[in-house]
Amino acid sequence: MQFFSRSNITNFILSFAWLAIPASGFADDFSSPNVKIREQMVRRIDSLLAERWAEEGVVPAPVAKQGEFLRRASLDLNGVIPRASEVRQFLSDERPEKRSLLIDQLLASPRYASHFATVWRNRILPHEIEMEHLREAVGLHQWLRERFARNLRYDNLVEGLLLATGDEGPGPGLYFRAHDLVPEKIASSASELFLGLDLQCAQCHDHPFADWSQRDFWGFAAFFARVRSPDNPRRDTSYRLIDSGQGEVLLPDTEEVVPPKFLQASLATEDRLQSRRMQITLWMTSRDNRLFVRAAVDWAWSHLFGRRLVVSLEHVDELESLTNSQLLEELADYFVDTGFDLQELLRTLTNTRAYQLSGHPENTEANSPDFFASMLAKPLTPEQLYDSFLVLSPLRNDGGEPGGAQLGLGSMSIDPRRMEFIRRMRSPPGDATEFRWGTLQALMLMNGQLMDHLTSADRSRVLGALNTPFLTEAEQVEAVFLATLSRPPTAGQLAACVELLRECDSQEDRVRALGDMLWAIVNSTEFGFNR
Template sequence: MQTTMMRFQTIVVAITFSSASLSAMADDSNAKRRAAMIDRIDGALAERWTTEGFEPANRSDDSEFVRRIYLDLTGVIPRVADVREFLEDERSDKREQLIERLLASPRYPTHLANTWRQVMVPGGLDLEQLQNVAGVQNWLRRQFAQNMRYDRIVSDFLVATGGGEAGPALYYTSLELKPEKLAASTARIFLGLQIECAECHPHPFDHWKQEDFWGYAAFFARLQQAENRRGPAEVGLVDLNSGEVTLPDSETVVPPRYPDGNPVKKEAGGTRRVQLAIWMASRDNPYLPKAAVNRMWAHLFGRGLIDPVDDIGEHNPPSHPKLFEDLTDFFVATGFDIKELLRTLANTQAYQLSSKLDGTPPAPELFASMAIKTMTSEQLYDSLNRIAGGRPTEIPNFLALRSSLFDQQRLAFLGKMQMQGSNATEFDAGVLQALTLLNGSNINAASHAEQNGVLIALDSPLFSTEERVETLFLGTLSRIPNEDETQLFVAHVNDATDQREAMGDVLWALLNSAEFALNH
C-alpha cells in the first residue's frame, strides 16, 4: 500500500513539474517572440526616420509616461500615490512592470470595452441609446476580462441571439436590423472596409461594386427581432429561413457573398450569420487581423499604420507596409491576443517617445514623436471623479439607471461633451463643451474646497503651501510643477484671504488647462 502511494505521489510530482516546465517554456517562448516583434517595430520606424532625415523625439520622462499609460490602458489618470511611487521607483524595468500591472487591473477590460463600444455604438447617450450601450459594453467587458481570442469575440458577436445575453443583440436593434446598415457597420468595425461607398454605385477608389456590398448585406437579410420580450433589456433575435436583398431600384436578388469575392458554398450549413461568422474567423479572411492590428495601433499611437483606421484598401496603403504585415502575422501567431498585442506595442521605444519635439514636426505617419491625443468624454469624466475623491465608474446596467442620480450626472456630462472621432489627435471643442469644462458642475465640484476630498485632506498644518501645490499638480498633470509654476501658485495661495478657496482656484486652473484635457 505504501509502495503504491509512493508511486502515485511520484507521478503527481512528475506531472506537476512537467506542467510547470511546459508553462515556463511557453512563457519564455512568448517573451522571445514579443521581444523580436518589439525590435522589428522599432527597427522599421528608425529605418524610415533615417531615410526621411528626421531625428525622433527623446524618450518620454517618467511623468509623461505614467500619465499616458494609465489613460491608454485604464482610461483614467493615475492617483497621486501612483505617480509618486512610479517616479521614486529606481528599477530599470519599472515601465515594463507597470504595463503588466495595468493590463492585469480590473480597469483594463472596462476601458477596452468602453473603447470598442464607442466604435460600435457611436453617438449621443440619451436614455434610449443607453439601453444599447450598457448591454454592449457589459458583454464586451466580460470578453476582455477573460482575454478571449479576438476572432472568437467577433464570431460570437455576429451570431448573437439575445436571450439571457442581450449585449450584442442590442447592437443589431440599434441599427434597426437593416441589412445595409449592418453591412456597412460590421465591415468598418471588423474588417476596416468602407464598402458602403458601393451601396448605390461602384466604389470610386477601390474595387468594390454594388454586387459586393449587397452580397455582404445578404448575410443579415433574414434577421428579425424576437417577439414576446418583457423589456428593453431582453432584446432577442431570430434568423428566419427566408429573406433576400435586391439591388437598389431593381428586382435583382443578390445572394450572399463574402468580402473576398467568394460565394457561400452550397453545402455550407447553419444560418447566414453563422456562415459569415465561420468565414470571419477563418484563414480565408485577410481583413480581420489587419483591421484589429490597425485599430489597436491607433489606440496607443493616435493614428493607425493605415489612416483612417476603417479605410483599408489598395487605394490607401499602410505607412510601413512590411511592418504592418509582420505585426499582423504576429497577432495571428499569438492566437488573436489583444492583450499581448497591446503589451507588445506599449513596450516599444516608439510608444515611449516624448510628445515634445524640437524643430519642424515630421509627418504624423512617421511616428517620430508621440501624438497628442484628446481625452475621450469617459476618460475626462472618470479623471475628474478621481480628482474629486471618488471612484471611476462604469456605464451602469439599465435597471440601475433610473434610480441613480450619479449615473444621471454622468449621462448629462457625456451628453454635453464632443464625441471623439476615429482620429484621436483631432480636437474640435464646441461652445457647450467649453462651457461644461469652465463652469460645469463636475469641474466646480472637483475644484470646490468644501467638496473635493483631496483639497479637504490638504487643508492641514502638516502641509506647506508648496507641498499642497505639488500634490495638485501630481493629481492632475502627473508631474511636479516647475519653479515658475510653483512661485506663481504659491504666491496666489499665500496672498489670499481664504487659502482654502485659493487652493480651489489652483485646482480649477489646472483642470481647465490644455495639458489636463490632452493625453500626451
C-alpha cells in the first residue's frame, strides 16, 4: 500500500483499484476509441431527455451536490456509504473529471462485484430459499461475485446460469432447484428476468391483450422439461443437474404434448448434439434477440434510476413515451456494440447528467417520474444498511468465530448476524422506491444489536476513534456528519451539536452525546434513503 500512496490518485482508489483494473473493460484505457463512443452515448441520453423536458415544460432538478453524488454512486455501485475520509478527499478534489474518476474507482472495487452478486441473487431467487439451501445460496453468491469481478459479458453470465450443471460446484443450479425443476415455473421466471416478459397468464389461458398464446408459453416451457436431478444423487453432490433425453410438457387439462418452440418463432428441431436447454439458452442470449438486450438495459437503468424506462419491453415503438422507448432502443444497440459489457453500460449511465441530478425537484407538480428530471429516492436495502454500518464502525469479533463453521458450512465466510439482520429487515419484492417497513423492523434498527455496536460508548469503534483530545467539538461533529450523510453539518446543525457537546459534564458523557448524534442521524430519513 505504501508503494502506491505516492501516486497522485487517492489512497482509497488504490486500496482496491490495482486488483481489478486489468480485468475491467476499457476503464483504464483513456485513449481508447471506446471512450469517444461512451461520451457520445452519454451526451445522447442527456439530449434525448432534455428534448422531452423542453417539450413538456419540465425544469430538471439541479445537479446533485458533490457529497450527494458520492453517496449515491457508492450505494448504487458498491452497496455502501463512503467513509468520512473518502468524502473529505472527494469534496476537496478539484479536478473537473472527478465524478467520472470516482465511477471508475467504484466499478473497479471488489465491493462492486459483491454488491452486484447480492443484487442479482435477490433478483433471481426468492428470499426464503436461502433458509433451506444455505450452502447453494452462498455458492451462488460466490459464483456471481467471481463473474462480476472479471466483468464477464452479460450474455455469457446468463448463459452460465441457465446452463448450470453443478460441475461448477454448488450455486447456480439453485436457480432451477428454487423452481422445483418444474418446467413451467422455470419458464415463467426466465422469461421475466431475461426477456422482460410476463407470461404467467399465458400459462393457463391465451392472454387477451398480449401476443402470447397458451401454446407459446408451453412451447417455451418444453425447453426446460428435461432438466433433472441425477437419478441417484449423493448428498454431497445433490446440487448437480443433468439434461435427460426424456421429458415433455402437456397442455393443461389435456394429454397433448407441446413440442419445444421458440417464442414467436419456429419450432425447435430435434438436435442430438444440443440439449433442449442449450437450444433455448442460445436463442435467448443471442445478440439478435431484442427482448434479451432490452431486458438487460432496462434492468441496469432501473437499478440506477429506481424506475424502469418503459412499462413493457414488447412493442416499444407503440408506447406512450417515445423518448423513453427510443432511449431504450439506442441503449440496447449500444450494449450489443460494446460487447454486452455490463460495467461499461453502468459507467455510461452513471456518467450522464440525468443520473447526477439532485433528488430534490424544483417543480413537483409537472414532474412525472417518467421524465427522469430528478433522482428518485430508494430506501436503503437491508444489505446496504448492514454493510454501511460496518463501514461506519466495524464490529468487534466477540471471541467466537462467526461464519460458515457455525452453520455447518465449513470454511465458507458468512456472517450469521448479517443473514439474520437481512432476513428480518427485508421488504417484499416490488418497487425499489417504496418504503415498506413495519414498526417491529424499525424498532430492530433503532434499538437492536447493530445500532448498539455503532452508538454505544463502550462498543463503538467509531466513537472510540472520535474520542481523542486532538479533535475539537466542531471537528467531531463534522466527522459524524461526513461519515453518515457524506456532507458537512449545516451551520445550524453544527452550532446545535457543538453546544450539546459543551454542555456535557464529563468526557464520558461527551462520547455518549456523540453516540446519540449518530443514533439520531442513522434513524433519520436523510440517512435511510439512497437519494
